[in-house]
Amino acid sequence: MSLLSLKNMKTSIGQYHVLHDVSFDVPEGGVFCLLGRNGAGKSTTLRSIMGLWSPSPGSVTFRGEDLTGLHTADISRRGIAFVPEDMGIFGGLTVEENMILATADGTFDKARLKWIYGLFPAIEKFWDKPAGALSGGQKQMLSVARAIIEPRELILIDEPTKGLAPSIVDNMAEAFREISDKTTILLVEQNFEFARSLGRDMAVIEDGRVAHTGSMADFVADKDLQDRLLSLSA
Amino acid sequence: MDKLNETIDRLGGVYLLPVAVAAVCFVLIGAPSSWATLTVAGLAMGMMIFLMASGLSLVFGLMDVLNFGHSAFVSLGAFIAASVLASLGGWLGSPSLMLNIAALVAAFGAAMIFGLIAGWFFETVIIKPVYSDHLRQILITMGALIVVEELILAIWGGTPFSVGRPAFLEGAFVIGDVTIEIYRFFAFMLGLIVYAGLYWVLNRTRLGLLIRAGVENREMVEALGFRIDRLFIGVFMAGSALAALGGAMWAGYETLITPHLGADMMIVVFIVVIIGGLGSVQGTLLGAIMVGLMSNYVGFLAPKLSLASNMLLMMVILLWRPNGLKPAVK
Numbered sequence: 215m216s217l218l219s220l221k222n223m224k225t226s227i228g229q230y231h232v233l234h235d236v237s238f239d240v241p242e243g244g245v246f247c248l249l250g251r252n253g254a255g256k257s258t259t260l261r262s263i264m265g266l267w268s269p270s271p272g273s274v275t276f277r278g279e280d281l282t283g284l285h286t287a288d289i290s291r292r293g294i295a296f297v298p299e300d301m302g303i304f305g306g307l308t309v310e311e312n313m314i315l316a317t318a319d320g321t322f323d324k325a326r327l328k329w330i331y332g333l334f335p336a337i338e339k340f341w342d343k344p345a346g347a348l349s350g351g352q353k354q355m356l357s358v359a360r361a362i363i364e365p366r367e368l369i370l371i372d373e374p375t376k377g378l379a380p381s382i383v384d385n386m387a388e389a390f391r392e393i394s395d396k397t398t399i400l401l402v403e404q405n406f407e408f409a410r411s412l413g414r415d416m417a418v419i420e421d422g423r424v425a426h427t428g429s430m431a432d433f434v435a436d437k438d439l440q441d442r443l444l445s446l447s448a
Numbered sequence: 449m450d451k452l453n454e455t456i457d458r459l460g461g462v463y464l465l466p467v468a469v470a471a472v473c474f475v476l477i478g479a480p481s482s483w484a485t486l487t488v489a490g491l492a493m494g495m496m497i498f499l500m501a502s503g504l505s506l507v508f509g510l511m512d513v514l515n516f517g518h519s520a521f522v523s524l525g526a527f528i529a530a531s532v533l534a535s536l537g538g539w540l541g542s543p544s545l546m547l548n549i550a551a552l553v554a555a556f557g558a559a560m561i562f563g564l565i566a567g568w569f570f571e572t573v574i575i576k577p578v579y580s581d582h583l584r585q586i587l588i589t590m591g592a593l594i595v596v597e598e599l600i601l602a603i604w605g606g607t608p609f610s611v612g613r614p615a616f617l618e619g620a621f622v623i624g625d626v627t628i629e630i631y632r633f634f635a636f637m638l639g640l641i642v643y644a645g646l647y648w649v650l651n652r653t654r655l656g657l658l659i660r661a662g663v664e665n666r667e668m669v670e671a672l673g674f675r676i677d678r679l680f681i682g683v684f685m686a687g688s689a690l691a692a693l694g695g696a697m698w699a700g701y702e703t704l705i706t707p708h709l710g711a712d713m714m715i716v717v718f719i720v721v722i723i724g725g726l727g728s729v730q731g732t733l734l735g736a737i738m739v740g741l742m743s744n745y746v747g748f749l750a751p752k753l754s755l756a757s758n759m760l761l762m763m764v765i766l767l768w769r770p771n772g773l774k775p776a777v778k
Contacts, residue, residue, distance in 0.1 A: 290673035302668035304661045316672050320654050
């Protein structure tokens, strides 16, 4: 059984129909990449899974449980973390306070925190500093760190490399590899090189519909398909 | 402008403003005893306005709700406290300090409990259906304020309602040439205690952390697993109770109140929230103190400009800092 399953998901934002028919399964473990051109509906798919937009009709099931209609907070409590495209950092709070909010009871598991410090040394360095003063890369690290401070079964990450320097992207890739050993990641990414270096399985969304699903290895091998769906050679 | 801001921040930031205003007015007023009396009156007035405005600021910042009906809680708090004090008239004039305090606690307690309940009702029945629609929020909350005013008129009548004060809050004490009304000193101290309590809750508790985070990014707080709608109701109820307490304090300060009290205070409360910056308790305190001081100083120096002074203050501050003196980070 897949960890997360989307069936015929349709989402409208106001009068605009953004997702017309999205169906795919995310298997447990590793990184599942959701690719597509700008405006294809990737971010809307993640937000719909989190209940931030209500898909109707269609269904989202997580470990066999239907999440459709649940409140975002209840979806989160089922073990799904979300790293939004804008990172969702609370700039007026310190790094520590941002992290506290992501814990279940306001206390830290020391071993887990040490692991996070190892992945993202900036978190420890700027622990008591306002999160709003961090650089873009450091904010992204904090956003991901917040998603993993508690054990989660699935992390939805929306375009984590957007606007980041190459060295930070490399650091992020290393971190995601390590995180995906413990947790399944559903990654939305425009940077194909980044996605291909991490992804095990993937789907491509085009105009609010799933245009392709399969293994990343097969997709990487099929240049024509890449060109048709992502216009990589353009 | 950037250079001016940098210099001010280096010297202590916007917290210096009330000090600067007080210093300038010290020179303009000339007589130290008058200046001291006006300053204490301004601080006391500021603290009472702070009580009324702090809840509105949080509701504005956290829920993005334009609640023009907020001052209905001020009016109701004032009339309920005044009625309780009237029914406990014997305790008010009693030489027993304990009975005096009991009457005051009963009046303030009744106002706050009513504020909590009315806040819950208001949020659930009136505000919830109009989330994310500012025009409907303005119309429906203004309508609610008018309805409450008419209700007060029907229950308490149109003639000014006299408010009793406990004996221990009557009179004044004199330090040198300076006369300080006990009630004003009490209002200042109560406001300070409430501010300290709010500051503690917002900065030292997990609940406060959630509120501060919610003011910045509601959606992310929900994505972290918290039901912010429940937090909304709690904040709304607490804000309403504080407004009712502010109204109760104001009733004792004015000693004669009318059903239009809330509508009269609404403009001042909104000025304070806008000057202070949305969603910030520190900003609200700063704005309230500025408004209190300006009202008293200008009322003494140029009485005809008294009403315009707060509007002028708001315009100047918004030209300087369009988001207010100390807005919550958004």
